[in-house]
Amino acid sequence: VLNRLSSKGYYSSAGHFPALAVSPNGEFRKLTVEGDILGAFEAPHFQLGTFPIEDGARFCLYTDGALEDFRAGRSWRVGMERLEKAIGENRGIPRRDAVTAVRDSMLSEYPCADDRLLMAVDA
Secondary structure, eight states, X not given: OEETTTXXXXXXXXXXXXEEEEOTTOOEEEEOOOBOXXXXXXXXXXXXXXXXXXTTOEEEEEOGGGTOBTTTTBOHHHXXXXXXXXXXXXXXXXXXXXXXXXXXXXXXXXXXXXXXXXXXXXX
């Protein structure tokens, strides 16, 4: 949740990879909190994190398939490096164009083998 009036954001991950916040100058922040995997437990535990919203920041959410591709031998760590690089290289262009450019960059070497989703929101 991004609350532009209070300049605060709220985040819960449900065991997912961290959301990425990139500032206008290109600094990355991984938004992480502890939490159980969604749907795996009868009584899951989730934490809520808060973070300041920097004017002009971009927030990115993505699926695990955007990072890893075991058929091609790409781990999530390698995928995270590629994703951060692609987001950083396209941070100064309009959001829709940036998402398309990041998608093209991520899929240029590896075809889609799993669900791949990237969503970006500008502060």
